[in-house]
Amino acid sequence: MSYSKIAVLGAGSWGTALSMVLCSKGHEVNLWMRNEEQYKDMINTGKNNKYLPNVILPSNLNLHLELEKAVLDADAILISVSSQSVRGILKNIKPYLKGNEVIINVSKGLEKGTHLRISQVVCEELPDNPFVVLSGPSHAEEVSKNMPTTVVVASKDKSTAEFVQDLFITPSFRVYTNPDVIGVELGGSLKNVIAFGAGIADGLGFGDNARAALITRGISEITRLGKAMGASISTFAGLSGIGDLIVTCTSMHSRNRRAGILIGEGKGLDETLKEIGMVVEGITTTKVAYELAQQYNIEMPITSEIYSIIYSNNNAKDAVSNLMCRNRTHEIEEVVDSINTDW
Ligand SMILES: NC(=O)C1=CN([C@@H]2O[C@H](COP(=O)(O)OP(=O)(O)OC[C@H]3O[C@@H](n4cnc5c(N)ncnc54)[C@H](O)[C@@H]3O)[C@@H](O)[C@H]2O)C=CC1
Numbered sequence: 001m002s003y004s005k006i007a008v009l010g011a012g013s014w015g016t017a018l019s020m021v022l023c024s025k026g027h028e029v030n031l032w033m034r035n036e037e038q039y040k041d042m043i044n045t046g047k048n049n050k051y052l053p054n055v056i057l058p059s060n061l062n063l064h065l066e067l068e069k070a071v072l073d074a075d076a077i078l079i080s081v082s083s084q085s086v087r088g089i090l091k092n093i094k095p096y097l098k099g100n101e102v103i104i105n106v107s108k109g110l111e112k113g114t115h116l117r118i119s120q121v122v123c124e125e126l127p128d129n130p131f132v133v134l135s136g137p138s139h140a141e142e143v144s145k146n147m148p149t150t151v152v153v154a155s156k157d158k159s160t161a162e163f164v165q166d167l168f169i170t171p172s173f174r175v176y177t178n179p180d181v182i183g184v185e186l187g188g189s190l191k192n193v194i195a196f197g198a199g200i201a202d203g204l205g206f207g208d209n210a211r212a213a214l215i216t217r218g219i220s221e222i223t224r225l226g227k228a229m230g231a232s233i234s235t236f237a238g239l240s241g242i243g244d245l246i247v248t249c250t251s252m253h254s255r256n257r258r259a260g261i262l263i264g265e266g267k268g269l270d271e272t273l274k275e276i277g278m279v280v281e282g283i284t285t286t287k288v289a290y291e292l293a294q295q296y297n298i299e300m301p302i303t304s305e306i307y308s309i310i311y312s313n314n315n316a317k318d319a320v321s322n323l324m325c326r327n328r329t330h331e332i333e334e335v336v337d338s339i340n341t342d343w
């Protein structure tokens with residue numbers, strides 16, 4: 001097997017956990033962070049105490065504060081910051097790149113204002129670099145402890161997807177490939193909106209029935225928007241669709257679900273975000289998804305009610321009542337997948 005040099009940009013919980021997977025395969029891994037205090041603490045303690053406190057960092061992991069040094073001669077660059085920070089990071093690394101580094105995005109969100117998927121942001125900023133998105137049901141807390149996890153890597157180019165599959169795959173971290181970049185990106189982003197809603201239901205004291213309803217009707221509205229935006233509907237039945245939706249709506253590791261629980265219990269948004277202390281992508285994605293639903297004229301009732309709670313300060317109990325008392329309708333829509341997902 002051959003070894004690669006990989007720069008991981010963003011030392012939150014996900015960047016750290018994925019660095020550990022890559023180190024376990026013997027790759028040269030440069031983990032970059034912007035915060036000097038965090039860097040010193042990680043050097044001194046051998047742990048990422050702020051974001052992933054319960055694991056010891058591998059001894060072969062290189063920590064960096066200087067972006068230029070971190071990306072120098074890299075074969076691949078993994079972006080693990082919040083989705084709204086991705087464009088800024090790409091602009092910052094651009095002067096140091098050769099143009100053939102594979103860009104691997106793992107952040108799950110859509111750009112505020114432009115409504116762009118991260119692959120489109122990368123295409124605007126680094127048009128020459130090959131691109132892959134890695135997504136799926138994968139909480140950092142479990143990946144960092146080598147618990148069995150499956151993810152999917154999507155790229156327009158099969159050999160690039162297989163290169164990234166090879167970089168990561170281990171007996172506890174199984175990686176599939178998929179050509180449907182749009183579907184994988186939308187599944188990973190939009191599930192955070194529904195998971196936030198599932199958290200609200202939990203916080204209001206509702207049970208398993210409500211959660212199952214949100215998961216099932218949630219994937220239905222995600223698929224509707226995804227189809228309109230050019231995704232393959234079968235991707236939403238896979239790891240980056242229903243798989244990620246299930247894990248995020250049911251796990252106490254989920255930042256989106258935990259934030260929703262606090263809102264359902266009556267806390268305000270600022271207080272909630274402070275308490276979580278990590279990125280809660282679903283807040284911004286709700287606004288983008290709501291606007292996309294209007295743009296594509298797609299009915300997204302759950303997203304719309306969550307939008308009204310976050311952005312119009314509507315009462316969560318009223319939102320539930322609005323959803324339950326909508327006009328009666330059929331469950332299954334006729335959906336035909338016309339997208340050719342062969343490479
Ligand atoms: N934590 C998890 O289990 C998973 C997270 N993700 C996604 O990965 C992305 C990152 O999530 P987490 O690691 O959980 O977040 P986090 O909140 O633990 O860490 C985010 C990191 O990005 C850094 N950051 C943000 N803006 C930056 C900038 N402009 N320059 C430099 N650093 C910056 C922060 O300082 C922090 O270290 C999110 O999009 C999330 O949805 C995806 C799968 C699993």
Ligand SMILES: O=C(CO)COP(=O)(O)O
Pocket residue numbers: 108136137138139192195244247248253254255256257279280281
């Ligand atoms: O995407 C994730 C798991 O696959 C992480 O979800 P949270 O951001 O809700 O923790």
